[in-house]
Amino acid sequence: MLSLSTQQLSVKLPLTSLSRMAAKKVLVVYAHQSTGSFNAAAKDAAVGVLASQGCTVEVSDLYAMKFKASATAEDITGEVKNADHFCYAEETKLAWEEGKLCADITEEQRKLTEADLIIFQFPMYWFTVPAIMKGWIDRVLTLGYAYSQEKRYSQGIFKDKKAMLSFTTGSHESMFSADGINGDMNVTLWPLQNGILHYCGFQVLAPQIFWAPSRIPSEERSAMLESWCTRLLFILGEKTLSFTPLDCFDGEKGFQLKPEVYEKNATKEYGLTVGIHLGKALPPNNQMKAGV
Template identity: 85%
Template sequence: MAKKVLIVYAHQSAGSFSAAAKDAALEVLTAQGCMVEVSDLYAMKFKATATAEDITGEIKNAEHFRYAEETKSAWEAGKLSADITEEQCKLMAADLIIFQFPMYWFTVPAIMKGWIDRVLTLGFAYSQEKRYTQGIFKDKRAMLSFTTGSHESMFSANGINGDMNVTLWPLQNGILHYCGFQVLAPQIFWAPSHVPSEARSTMLEVWRTRLQGLLGEEPLSFTPMDCFDGEKGFQLKPEVHEKHANKEFGLTVGIHLGKRLPPNNQMKAGV
């Protein structure tokens, strides 16, 4: 059966490197028999703000509006706004979601953050019981593909911007893995606006080559949810902590046990 891919794309210009990366993914994956759909957020004029307008019908508590609870009830009742429902349908149909964007201020652009805030609603994308390795989307894959404004050296452990692995932890663990996605290693295009055209062409060729085998890649590793004690504030279980007591590195970038961060934990599978 053909795999279904959703590309959530955020760039204002069709002449951008991000657009070229999106087009390459569309072309290569389609050639492999995948059914690829693109949500072009700027072209769609996608609303970035999470407000009461996202609900059709009455609000339960207008005086103290709580977005997560209100949208959960609206989702259960089929009363979310049409733009959210349409994106949720696309996501449900997809086997792989690629987020294609230029990194703004060490994270995703506002319009893409709005997609995340509004589409990944409580109940639909996660719940108290269904998150992380037990998450709702545990049978789906997701990945970040983005450009930076700084060179790779600046995002190193000794660089002025800090370790890119640390920058990626909130996005890949706190959003994608939190919803259960198997997270593929990110595709990072380092400072394409500051390199010669030949280097940009090489970046795209590397991406196109990776796309050939993307669907068969191993995902990044995260600490399984059953390693934590839910009755004790979801702290790492003593036996797991003890098992790693004498190891040089922590488990992950975020769950580091006060040890050295495992190198490339958020950038390469199997490291």
């Protein structure tokens, strides 16, 4: 049995944390087919702990919902503007503006709009999210609703919201190290955390990574869940990951780093981020721990 009752936890919640978490709304976007999975236990732990602190928690159980993963013209009710040269991003932007997106998308957008924190809970498939969760990202984060050319990254639409990844791996942590066979997990996380979450403006919390739970003893899995529950007690007060602000780039020159920013960092040991490292070594744990 992988689940861990929140009543079993020895941690106690300080009143200061209770007041901080009260009345917050949390959306858990969950992708696993088995109710007996470790991911299900992690999702249930999040719901239990956060609800016990006064949060309103909604869960989008994507498999149970039979959520449609493919982004197609069916996501628009009525006629599209240009059927001969269909562009999904532009067509769904118009549909969002005109109230013509299909019901499952608008319902997920409602949940997202109301949420203060979004937790994506999933097993890592092929170094990324499962297809059904990628479909949620493709369809729900509509152009205009979630981002625009003017509103992205540090100036993004969701800059007042927090988001985080919580996931299991099939490989041990050593395999995702800088000299491990899978490569540095910080690099693996960059497209998800910078290219999706930060791109839409979210303040990104450090990921919760459950390393290879299927390959360790049950008592270690329980310890993992207890650690997750302890973290959840203070999750909204955590520092977020650091990303280079949009105003450090020159929009008139292809969004390259401004010369003064480049020069300021030229003599430093590490680059700025995983994605912009100036030919230097990657900043250690840049995508895994806040304040590094």
